[in-house]
Amino acid sequence: MTLANTKERLVLVGNGMAGIRTVEELLQRDPDRYEITVFGAEPHVNYNRIMLSPVLAGEKTFDQIVLNDRSWYDRNGIALLTGEKVEKIDREARTVTSIGGRTVGYDRLLLATGSDPFIIPVPGRDLPGVVTFRDMFDVEAMLRKAADGGRHAVVIGGGLLGLEAANGLAVNGMKVTVIHLMGTIMERQLDEAAGFLLQRELEDRGIDVITNADTKAILGEGHVTGVLLKDGREIPADLVVMAVGIRPSTGLAKAAGLAVERGVVVDDHMVTSDPAILAVGECVQHRGATYGLVAPLWEMARVCADQLAGRPESAYAGSVTSTKLKVTGIDVFSAGDFSGGKDCEDIVFRDAARGVYKRIVLKEDRIAGAVLYGDTRDGAWYFQMLREAENVAPLRETLIFGQGFGGQGFGGGGAANPKAAVAALSDSAEICGCNGVCKGAITRAIADKGLTSLDDVRTHTKASASCGSCTGLVEQLLELSLGDGYQAAAAAKPLCKCTHHPHDDVRRLIVAGELKSIPAVMQALEWKTPNGCHSCRPALNYYLLAAWPGEYKDDYQSRFVNERVHANIQKDGTYSVVPRMWGGLTSAKELRAIADVVDKFAIPTVKVTGGQRIDLFGVKKEDLPAVWKDLNEAGMVSGHAYAKGLRTVKTCVGSEWCRFGTQDSTGMGVKLERMTWGTWTPHKVKLAVSGCPRNCAEATIKDFGVVAVDSGWELYVAGNGGMKVRECDFLAKVETEEQVLEYCGAFLQLYREEARYLDRTAPWVERVGLDYVKKRVVEDDEGRRALFARFRFSQVFSQTDPWDERASRGVDSHEFAPLAMVG
Amino acid sequence: MKEDITWIEVGRVADIPPAGARVVKTPRGDIAVFRTADDDVFAVRDRCPHAGGPLSQGIVHGARVTCPLHNWVIDLASGEATGPDEGCAGTFPVQVENGLIRLGLRLPPGPALGVPGAAS
Numbered sequence: 013m014t015l016a017n018t019k020e021r022l023v024l025v026g027n028g029m030a031g032i033r034t035v036e037e038l039l040q041r042d043p044d045r046y047e048i049t050v051f052g053a054e055p056h057v058n059y060n061r062i063m064l065s066p067v068l069a070g071e072k073t074f075d076q077i078v079l080n081d082r083s084w085y086d087r088n089g090i091a092l093l094t095g096e097k098v099e100k101i102d103r104e105a106r107t108v109t110s111i112g113g114r115t116v117g118y119d120r121l122l123l124a125t126g127s128d129p130f131i132i133p134v135p136g137r138d139l140p141g142v143v144t145f146r147d148m149f150d151v152e153a154m155l156r157k158a159a160d161g162g163r164h165a166v167v168i169g170g171g172l173l174g175l176e177a178a179n180g181l182a183v184n185g186m187k188v189t190v191i192h193l194m195g196t197i198m199e200r201q202l203d204e205a206a207g208f209l210l211q212r213e214l215e216d217r218g219i220d221v222i223t224n225a226d227t228k229a230i231l232g233e234g235h236v237t238g239v240l241l242k243d244g245r246e247i248p249a250d251l252v253v254m255a256v257g258i259r260p261s262t263g264l265a266k267a268a269g270l271a272v273e274r275g276v277v278v279d280d281h282m283v284t285s286d287p288a289i290l291a292v293g294e295c296v297q298h299r300g301a302t303y304g305l306v307a308p309l310w311e312m313a314r315v316c317a318d319q320l321a322g323r324p325e326s327a328y329a330g331s332v333t334s335t336k337l338k339v340t341g342i343d344v345f346s347a348g349d350f351s352g353g354k355d356c357e358d359i360v361f362r363d364a365a366r367g368v369y370k371r372i373v374l375k376e377d378r379i380a381g382a383v384l385y386g387d388t389r390d391g392a393w394y395f396q397m398l399r400e401a402e403n404v405a406p407l408r409e410t411l412i413f414g415q416g417f418g419g420q421g422f423g424g425g426g427a428a429n430p431k432a433a434v435a436a437l438s439d440s441a442e443i444c445g446c447n448g449v450c451k452g453a454i455t456r457a458i459a460d461k462g463l464t465s466l467d468d469v470r471t472h473t474k475a476s477a478s479c480g481s482c483t484g485l486v487e488q489l490l491e492l493s494l495g496d497g498y499q500a501a502a503a504a505k506p507l508c509k510c511t512h513h514p515h516d517d518v519r520r521l522i523v524a525g526e527l528k529s530i531p532a533v534m535q536a537l538e539w540k541t542p543n544g545c546h547s548c549r550p551a552l553n554y555y556l557l558a559a560w561p562g563e564y565k566d567d568y569q570s571r572f573v574n575e576r577v578h579a580n581i582q583k584d585g586t587y588s589v590v591p592r593m594w595g596g597l598t599s600a601k602e603l604r605a606i607a608d609v610v611d612k613f614a615i616p617t618v619k620v621t622g623g624q625r626i627d628l629f630g631v632k633k634e635d636l637p638a639v640w641k642d643l644n645e646a647g648m649v650s651g652h653a654y655a656k657g658l659r660t661v662k663t664c665v666g667s668e669w670c671r672f673g674t675q676d677s678t679g680m681g682v683k684l685e686r687m688t689w690g691t692w693t694p695h696k697v698k699l700a701v702s703g704c705p706r707n708c709a710e711a712t713i714k715d716f717g718v719v720a721v722d723s724g725w726e727l728y729v730a731g732n733g734g735m736k737v738r739e740c741d742f743l744a745k746v747e748t749e750e751q752v753l754e755y756c757g758a759f760l761q762l763y764r765e766e767a768r769y770l771d772r773t774a775p776w777v778e779r780v781g782l783d784y785v786k787k788r789v790v791e792d793d794e795g796r797r798a799l800f801a802r803f804r805f806s807q808v809f810s811q812t813d814p815w816d817e818r819a820s821r822g823v824d825s826h827e828f829a830p831l832a833m834v835g
Numbered sequence: 836m837k838e839d840i841t842w843i844e845v846g847r848v849a850d851i852p853p854a855g856a857r858v859v860k861t862p863r864g865d866i867a868v869f870r871t872a873d874d875d876v877f878a879v880r881d882r883c884p885h886a887g888g889p890l891s892q893g894i895v896h897g898a899r900v901t902c903p904l905h906n907w908v909i910d911l912a913s914g915e916a917t918g919p920d921e922g923c924a925g926t927f928p929v930q931v932e933n934g935l936i937r938l939g940l941r942l943p944p945g946p947a948l949g950v951p952g953a954a955s
Contacts, residue, residue: 541897542872542873543872543896543897544896545897545908546893546894546896546901546906549894549896550894569854569855569894573894573903576892577892581889581892581903581904583886583904585889826850826851826852826857830858830859830860831846831857831858831868832845832846832859832860833859833860834845834860834940
């Protein structure tokens with residue numbers, strides 16, 4: 013351990029984004045120079061604070077916004093002390109002491125204490141139910157309140173943070189009112205026109221906005237009940253979020269006698285008034301400015317790491333910032349200064365119908381500021397020219413139309429070919445705004461480190477690793493660099509070309525946003541086509557049906573023809589009809605009815621299926637209702653052989669007749685089929701029950717297979733006899749028939765709730781892992797019962813025979829008759 | 836033999852579900868009459884140029900239909916296959932007036948025309 017003693021000791025106070033980014037940069041430059049200790053006041057590891065809004069809105073989980081987990085600290089030999097707020101710095105002794113009494117010595121000290129939310133000093137500000145929007149505790153408190161049945165939320169502050177909080181709370185089902193002191197929301201980032209458009213959009217989403225509203229008091233006795241404005245208005249509230257601003261957290265530095273004004277004063281090298289102490293992030297004041305956005309933190313972190321690594325020439329010159337609002341479906345971009353002034357000129361573009369507004373402020377032929385609403389594609393381009401103070405006089409005529417329109421040396425081709433536009437960007441163009449990564453850094457990393465996937469780029473450069481809005485650009489850079497060698501990651505593939513959201517996100521957002529119709533989903537998630545396509549509409553219809561049983565009205569026109577007409581279309585446009593035979597059992601009466609139907613309608617082919625049913629082929633569409641009627645009259649119902657749902661439950665004869673049978677597998681199969689028929693699932697589902705391990709019903713290649721043994725029932729899942737044969741995984745062994753039913757229902761419900769449309773159980777289980785399925789269905793008794801209860805609830809609405817409805821009650825009769833006959 | 840276009844009333848727009856289709860049967864094969872979500876009406880021969888699939892049974896999106904047999908996507912205005920596929924289903928002229936749909940057909944001379952057979 014002598015080696016360790018030769019290292020300098022670096023202590024970081026603040027386990028947030030700025031501090032840890034500095035450490036990351038430092039490790040890249042000189043990994044062995046310091047013995048590093050990190051103090052964090054929160055109990056969490058290092059997470060991406062700017063992504064708290066998507067967590068609140070249910071678009072991301074906490075795990076997804078963790079930047080470095082504990083193993084990262086371990087791997088890099090960093091001592092992490094979470095939940096230990098530092099309360100004292102002794103500059104003489106060069107030690108820091110935490111609230112818990114722990115004292116650690118340093119050679120260099122780095123302060124990254126961030127900022128504190130500003131609390132307006134009104135009566136009632138300490139009432140339970142008043143929170144800020146600053147960390148995971150706040151998010152958890154808000155989510156708890158929304159889940160507890162809190163109805164009304166008031167957000168004080170219509171800035172970036174307040175609006176993101178308001179959106180998140182609204183998505184969680186609360187009635188939200190935003191009260192804002194100024195006449196325009198986000199007035200520091202937006203001009204009046206853009207602020208107006210934003211306010212209208214929020215109001216369309218059911219969020220009330222009151223501007224010019226000054227808070228007088230927060231009302232309530234034991235808990236907040238409302239907010240009183242100075243004009244006398246009173247707004248009811250079960251939750252009040254203070255989001256009026258932040259101020260640098262400087263208490264520790266001030267107590268240690270460092271120079272502090274609005275923030276901890278640092279020079280261009282991020283060094284404070286004590287040469288042994290550096291500071292970085294929102295707690296600092298540099299050239300008179302403090303920052304509350306993320307991009308400047310990265311620039312400071314780089315300079316600060318240079319300093320710590322012994323590169324004193326590196327200097328920070330301040331930042332120009334840009335902002336985007338992280339509210340799904342609202343595109344707002346703002347950069348620089350748009351307040352105008354004597355020497356400024358405005359270029360404004362409005363398209364009311366599309367809800368697009370753009371304003372560029374020019375000062376001496378250079379861009380001083382930009383506000384984009386509704387179409388923010390060119391934000392990065394304007395921002396780059398703004399930062400580089402490029403003379404835009406030659407582009408002036410077409411500047412407002414964006415990068416795709418003339419200019420930039422690639423003619424008018426830019427809009428039509430996004431790759432050409434990306435190729436034309438300079439190496440210093442910023443691609444990832446969240447993490448401050450420029451094009452050159454990404455292309456160099458791809459070339460130097462042999463990166464081949466989006467995840468690789470995220471890992472090595474951090475680009476696209478935060479909000480993800482630049483993912484498309486990063487993928488284009490991968491494509492440009494690797495050519496045909498680049499295959500976009502399957503996991504992040506959009507559902508179809510009508511949207512940029514992958515299946516899993518759509519499912520989550522439907523629930524989080526309480527979206528209850530296909531148009532609502534398309535509106536909220538910004539579908540690119542007016543009414544989708546043949547891929548997304550059936551998927552959305554299923555997701556809505558699964559999310560809102562009994563509430564969502566099935567969209568008939570979004571079903572594939574088989575499900576629309578409850579029969580299978582065949583290659584010549586005729587249909588095949590399969591009546592249900594419970595557990596594979598039939599009777600003379602049923603067989604006679606089938607034979608009669610075959611004669612009466614001249615059905616050309618009768619076949620026994622692989623799932624122990626009888627399939628009648630070659631039925632004309634207009635005959636379908638009459639065929640069904642005759643079968644119904646013999647007591648037979650639809651076999652759902654056409655459905656993305658339960659098809660058949662295959663059985664062997666079991667103990668009733670078989671000399672090896674250990675249990676009544678046929679009876680078990682009938683019970684399972686009675687329970688599961690009519691269900692809608694992401695893809696077809698097949699079950700089987702075998703009466704002994706000889707497995708005559710082939711239960712181990714089914715979606716859910718049951719094999720009877722002497723002591724009970726073995727349960728198997730995720731088998732497939734289709735194109736890619738897959739043997740089942742063993743799920744569990746149970747003793748009673750009731751358990752078989754409960755495990756089966758729970759497994760199917762988990763599949764219904766979480767798989768992607770058109771995934772059978774096999775690829776789904778392979779993706780999420782058998783362990784996960786076991787955890788949910790086998791190990792968690794309460795969770796299994798809840799899944800089973802939800803399954804049974806949804807079955808209440810789906811177990812009606814579609815043939816009966818059409819044969820005798822005239823449902824959808826237009827479907828089976830021609831519109832007209834002519835000639 | 837010269838055949839003139841005859842305008843024939845085949846039903847009302849309301850008889851076709853939005854984003855759906857219904858069939859008009861003629862001696863020369865079925866015609867699929869489509870109503871888009873925006874209430875535009877198109878008439879296309881009810882045979883996919885690929886394998887003869889009944890286009891009337893497909894999912895309608897925008898002014899296109901996806902054939903139920905092999906997912907060819909046909910543009911309803913032109914009858915042409917879209918994307919990399921090539922082929923044309925053939926279209927018929929349509930008039931819509933006061934919610935009534937008339938198809939422009941070239942019919943062989945003969946007895947008068949039957950009227951809508953649908954009970955609904």
